[in-house]
Amino acid sequence: MASTSETAGTGTSGAVPQPERETRLARALRESVIAAGLTAILGFFFLALRTEIETGGLVLSTRWGLWLAAIGIVFVGRLALNLFVFGRLGATTRRKPATTGAGFPVAKVLTWGLLIFAIVLPFFFTIVFPQRDRQYIDLAILIMTYIMLGWGLNIVVGLAGLLDLGYVAFYAVGAYSFGLSAQYLGFGFWTALPLAGLLAASWGMILGFPVLRLRGDYLAIVTLAFGEIIRVVLLNWTDFTGGPNGVSGIPKPTIFGWELGRRDGSFNDLIGVPYDPIQRFIFLYYIIFGLALLTNFVTMRLRRLPIGRAWEALREDEIACRSLGINTRNTKLSAFSIGAMFAGFAGSFFATRQGFISPESFTFLESAIILAIVVLGGLGSQIGVVIAAIAMIGGIEVLRNLDFLKAIFGPDFEPTQYRMLIFGLAMVIIMVWKPRGLVSTREPTATLREKKRISSDVVAQGEGH
C-alpha cells in the first residue's frame, strides 16, 4: 500500500514496518466513538441536566451546549491521541529514530529563531499589535523573568542535581535587598542589582552549609522549610520589612542616571524624544532580557569549565567525584550560591518592575512553578526551560483571554479557575509522553573533532533511573 512510504520519511527507522494508515484510522475512529459515547452517558446527568432551587421547588434545566461540547472535546482529543501519540508509541514499540545530528538540527534552528524573536519582540508587538502592545510586552517580561529563574534553578537542580524546593527564598532576598536598600539607603536599581546578587549568593551559601550532607528527598524538605522560613521572617519582621504591607515606592531603573519620563532633565528630555509609557515597558523588557542572557551565558560557560563539569558529575555520583579529587563540599556550595545569585538578580528586577513587594509574592507556589519549568523543560536543558516557561506562563495568560469558552460553558465560566487543574494535567501528560522532560538530550560539552549528538532516548533504557 502507498501509505507505508509516506510514513517512512522519518529517516533512520526505515527498517521498522509501519502499520497501515487505514486500519489505524478505523481503529482510532472506533475508539473515539466509544469514548465519546461514554462521555455522553456519564455526562448526561452531570453536565446536561441541572437542578436549581426555585420558589416552586426544584426546577430541572438543561445545558445541552455544555454536554455536546464535552462529547466533542473527548472525541477529538481521543482521535488526536490515537493518531499522533499512542499510534507512534505503540505500533513502533517506542523506537524513535535517534537524533544523531545528521538530520535537521531542530534545536539549533529553534534556539536561534527564539533568540532573534526575543531581540525584536518589543518592536514586533508595537508594530503588529499597537492596541495591545503594552499587555503583550508585559507578558513577555513576565515570561522572561521565569526563564531567568528557570535557568538559575537549572544550575542547582538540573546540573548539580540538588533538589531545591525553596528557590523562591533567594528571589525574595533579591527583591527585598533592593526594596529595603532603596527605602533606607536611597539606592537605585543599578546600585542595588549587584548587592542583591551578592546577598542572595551569600544566603545560598549560608543555607547550603547545613544541607551539605543531605540528598534527594531530605534535601528537598529542608530547602522547602528554608524557603518558608525566609518568607515568614519577612512577614513578621514588621519594623524592618513592613511585614504584610511590604515595601512600596521602589524606584524604576534609570538609564545611566537619567529617568524615563516627561519631566525636565529626564532621559527623554535629554535626547529629545517625546515620552510614551510603552518606552518604560520596552526598557524593562530589555533589562530582563539582558539579565536572562547573562544567566544563560554564564551557565553555558561554566558547563565547559571544570566547575560546571564537577556539578554534572556530582549529580551522578558523589563518591566517584570525591575519589577523583573533587571537593564536593565546595562544588555544592558554588552551585547553591551561583543559582541563588541569579535568583537575586531576578528578584531585584521584580521589585523594580512592580514598584511594590510583599511576602505574598514569594510563596511555595512560586518555587513549585519554577521547579516545574525546569523539570518539564528537561533537567539541565537550557532551551527546554525556555519552551516550558513560555508554555506555562504564557498558557496561564492565554487562559485569561479565552472568552469564547464562555459561549460554550455559560457566562460565569472563569477559565483561570481551572489553571491549576490544567497545569497538573499538562504535567501528567508531558511526564507520560516525555518522562525526561521536553528536551532530554544532554549536549556533550567536550568533543575532539566534530560535534555529534547522541539522543538520550538511546541512553535512557540503560540508565535505570
Added chain:
Amino acid sequence: MSEPLLSTRDVHTYYGKIIALRGVDIDVHAGEIVTMIGANGAGKSTLMMTICGNPHPRQGQIVYDGRDITMMPTHEIMRLGIAQSPEGRRIFRAMTVLENLQMGASLVDPKYFDSDLEKVFHLFPRLKERIKQRGGTMSGGELQMLAIARALMSRPKLLLLDEPSLGLAPLVVKQIFDAIRELNQSEGLTVFLVEQNAFHALKLAHRAYVMVNGKITMSGTGAELLGREDVRAAYLEGGGH
C-alpha cells in the same frame, strides 16, 4: 628496602557498630604490584576505601609518601597522587567516554591531556572507538577499561584497583591484566590490586596478601602463595586454570 610508598598500621574500620577491618598492616613499595585476595565480605573493598579516607579508620594509621593521611578528607588524599578504580566502577553514565576521561584529568595540568589521552587509548584501543558514547550505554568490560583509564588520567603514583576482572570474559581479563603489567613495567606505576580472580592476580603481582574476616592472614610473593596448598584450596579450586 626503602620506605614503602603506602603503609597501613593496625587499621580498624567500622561501619557504625559493625567492625569491618580488625587491624590491617600492609606495605606497598614504589614500583610494585601488590594484590590482596580474600573471600566475599572479607573487607578488601573496605580497606581500599579506608585508604581513600571514606570511611576513615577508627584506629590505626595510614602513611602515604611519608605523610600521615589517616584523617585527611578524600579529595585531598586523591590529590596526593593516588587514583582509584572503585568497586562498581562508578562511571558517569550521562557523560561521554571523553568527558569521563576529562573528569579523571580535572586536577592535572591541561597541557598533559592530549598525550595522556593517547596513552590510555594505546592501552585500551576500544575506548578510542567509543569516544563519543555515553558511559551508561557501555558494556561491562568497556566500563572497566574506562574506569581504569579515568583513574590513569590523573597521572597517579599509586593506582588502586578494586576487582578489575569482575564479570569479564577471560579474554578481556587477560587484556586488562596485560595493561596493568605494561603500566607497571614501562612507567614504574605502583599498583595495589584487590581481586577475586586469585590465579591471575597472584601471577601478576610481586607480592600478595590474603585477607580473612578483616585481618591479614598470609602474605608473601605471588609465586609463594600460588604454591601453597591452603591458598589453592581456599581461593583457586575451580578457578581460572
